[in-house]
Amino acid sequence: xxxxxxxxxxxxxxxxxxxxxxxxxxxxxxxxxxxxxxxxxxxxxxxxxxxxxxxxxxxxxxxxxxxxxxxxxxxxxxxxxxxxxxxxxxxxxxxxxxxxxxxxxxxxxxxxxxxxxxxxxxxxxxxxxxxxxxxxxxxxxxxxxxxxxxxxxxxxxxxxxxxxxxxxxxxxxxxxxxxxxxxxxxxxxxxxxxxxxxxxxxxxxxxxxxxxxxxxxxxxxxxxxxxxxxx
Amino acid sequence: xxxxxxxxxxxxxxxxxxxxxxxxxxxxxxxxxxxxxxxxxxxxxxxxxxxxxxxxxxxxxxxxxxxxxxxxxxxxxxxxxxxxxxxxxxxxxxxxxxxxxxxxxxxxxxxxxxxxxxxxxxxxxxxxxxxxxxxxxxxxxxxxxxxxxxxxxxxxxxxxxxxxxxxxxxxxxxxxxxxxxxxxxxxxxxxxxxxxxxxxxxxxxxxxxxxxxxxxxxxxxxxxxxxxxxx
Numbered sequence: 114x115x116x117x118x119x120x121x122x123x124x125x126x127x128x129x130x131x132x133x134x135x136x137x138x139x140x141x142x143x144x145x146x147x148x149x150x151x152x153x154x155x156x157x158x159x160x161x162x163x164x165x166x167x168x169x170x171x172x173x174x175x176x177x178x179x180x181x182x183x184x185x186x187x188x189x190x191x192x193x194x195x196x197x198x199x200x201x202x203x204x205x206x207x208x209x210x211x212x213x214x215x216x217x218x219x220x221x222x223x224x225x226x227x228x229x230x231x232x233x234x235x236x237x238x239x240x241x242x243x244x245x246x247x248x249x250x251x252x253x254x255x256x257x258x259x260x261x262x263x264x265x266x267x268x269x270x271x272x273x274x275x276x277x278x279x280x281x282x283x284x285x286x287x288x289x290x291x292x293x294x295x296x297x298x299x300x301x302x303x304x305x306x307x308x309x310x311x312x313x314x315x316x317x318x319x320x321x322x323x324x325x326x327x328x329x330x331x332x333x334x335x336x337x338x339x340x341x342x343x344x
Numbered sequence: 345x346x347x348x349x350x351x352x353x354x355x356x357x358x359x360x361x362x363x364x365x366x367x368x369x370x371x372x373x374x375x376x377x378x379x380x381x382x383x384x385x386x387x388x389x390x391x392x393x394x395x396x397x398x399x400x401x402x403x404x405x406x407x408x409x410x411x412x413x414x415x416x417x418x419x420x421x422x423x424x425x426x427x428x429x430x431x432x433x434x435x436x437x438x439x440x441x442x443x444x445x446x447x448x449x450x451x452x453x454x455x456x457x458x459x460x461x462x463x464x465x466x467x468x469x470x471x472x473x474x475x476x477x478x479x480x481x482x483x484x485x486x487x488x489x490x491x492x493x494x495x496x497x498x499x500x501x502x503x504x505x506x507x508x509x510x511x512x513x514x515x516x517x518x519x520x521x522x523x524x525x526x527x528x529x530x531x532x533x534x535x536x537x538x539x540x541x542x543x544x545x546x547x548x549x550x551x552x553x554x555x556x557x558x559x560x561x562x563x564x565x566x567x568x569x570x571x572x573x574x575x
Contacts, residue, residue: 186559193559193571197530198428222574299428328417328424331562340424343453 155219155247159188162212162243177233180209183277183303187333188216191275191301194338195220198299200272205229206260206290207278207303211240217275218244218252228271230256230263230278260286270295277303283315291325297343306335386450386478390419393443393474408464411440414508414534418564419447422506422532425569426451429530431503436460437491437521438509438534442471448506449480459502461487461494461509491517501526508534514546522556528574537566 166180173179183191195203195217201224203217208231217227231237237257244253256263260282271293276283283302294300305312306329319325319339326340397411404410414422426434426448432455434448439462448458462468468488475484487494491513502524507514514533525531536543537560550556550570557571 190559190561190569193557193569194428196528196557196574197425197569197571198430199528199574297427297430326424326427328421328563330421332559338421338424338428340428343427343430 155215155249158243158247159185159212159215162210162215165210166212180212180236182209182212183216184333187303187336188213190330190332190336192216192220194299194301195273198273200299201225202268202271203227203273203275204267204271204293205275205277206286207231207276208240208255209236209277211243213275213277214240214244214253215247215249217273218247218249221252223252225252226254227252228254228256228267230258230260230267232257232259232278264289264293267293269293272298274298274300275303276300280304280308280311280315283312284318287315287318291322291341294341296324296341298341300339300341302337302339304334305329305337306331309335312337386446386480389474389478390416390443390446393441393446396441397443411443411467412508413440413443414447415564418534418567419444421561421563421567423447423451425530425532426504429504431530432456433499433502434458434504434506435498435502435524436506436508437517438462438507439471439486440467440508442474444506444508445471445475445484446478446480448504449475449478449483452483454483456483457485458483459485459487459498461489461491461498463488463490463509495520495524498524500524503529505529505531506534507531511535511539511542511546514543515549518546518549522553522572525572527555527572529572531570531572533568533570535565536560536568537562540566543568 162182163185166182170179170181191213201221203221203225205214205217205227208214208229211229214227214229217229221227229240231240234257237255241255244250244255256266260278264286272295274290274294276290290300302312302315316327316337319327324342326342328338330336330338393413394416397413401410401412422444432452434452434456436445436448436458439445439460442460445458445460448460452458460471462471465488468486472486475481475486487497491509495517503526505521505525507521521531533543533546547558547568550558555573557573559569561567561569
């Protein structure tokens with residue numbers, strides 16, 4: 114288990130869009146320039162990780178050595194959701210090398226925190242480096258180990274959960290995950306279209322739960338949004 | 345301008361899913377049965393309006409007589425978003441016959457309010473009937489007339505805006521719409537894929553605005569999510 118603390122990092126303006134004149138500041142001042150510098154560091158790192166992921170995953174035959182990152186549009190979507198619901202505490206299951214973690218961390222406020230669990234130490238080390246390079250360590254708590262144990266080190270109530278790990282664990286963990294999700298909170302599950310068969314039992318469990326409402330969104334590999342009714 | 349008030353209506357559990365055993369209650373009691381009855385009324389009405397929309401729009405050649413409703417998955421997605429961001433005040437531009445309004449109203453709490461603007465009186469009358477049939481009149485304020493005038497009757501700050509109207513008005517209205525959206529609020533724009541060319545100038549305006557972040561979601565006709573940065 115590694116707890117990281119580092120310097121504060123400024124919130125982003127659509128770091129991933131990178132398309133055209135929209136990136137220009139309307140009002141130029143010191144804060145905006147600082148933010149742009151942070152934008153640029155994050156943007157470069159995200160692009161670097163996307164290239165690394167494509168290159169590696171195309172040739173790597175061992176599944177545990179593939180990064181299996183979310184797509185960029187999924188990252189943009191996740192970040193927007195985290196901001197729009199005003200989440201300050203996020204739980205991510207499946208850090209990999211931190212690509213998705215960067216998007217989540219970019220979306221929480223300065224005082225926010227992303228708790229992210231990864232069972233592979235090598236990937237967690239890469240993630241730590243990437244999170245530090247982005248200057249986001251103050252917003253991220255990394256937990257390394259089996260998710261069933263690591264979960265007990267996560268705050269009792271989280272605002273958003275992002276689920277992108279070993280899918281055979283989703284159903285066994287469903288009770289514990291939704292118990293940690295605040296009433297009125299949102300769980301997002303990746304691969305809901307690309308690997309629909311592997312999460313079918315988990316989806317059936319959600320459907321049978323009176324307090325949960327779903328929407329399947331065809332962004333990236335398919336994002337299943339699950340809302341837990343407010344009390 | 346018509347202000348509607350009616351009996352309270354209970355919040356929904358995914359009214360649109362309607363698929364399988366998941367709809368069963370886990371704990372049966374009076375409230376759950378009341379909610380299920382409301383679910384059933386809304387569900388039947390939504391299905392009826394979907395059939396009407398398909399039938400009418402397939403043969404109707406006059407654009408202003410077509411309903412041009414959002415798709416069901418868009419309705420489910422919108423309702424989930426409204427709940428997840430905890431919106432109590434929603435502004436809809438383009439009521440049509442109220443199909444989307446029903447989804448939005450199903451997602452706000454009892455004390456919440458959807459303000460919806462429609463310039464065609466005939467459609468607004470149909471919407472009023474549908475909203476009353478669903479028992480949702482207490483949650484909906486209908487405004488009938490030109491959106492440029494009607495906007496002044498909308499609360500100064502709204503949590504969510506759903507934009508599904510004459511697209512040539514989006515850019516001229518952009519300033520006023522985003523001024524009414526709370527900091528930290530969400531605007532959703534329909535037809536962002538199906539009629540991408542018609543909103544291109546509006547999208548460029550959003551891109552040029554430092555306080556706005558976008559994500560394009562390929563649900564239904566394409567939903568553009570625009571987040572206004574918290575202050």
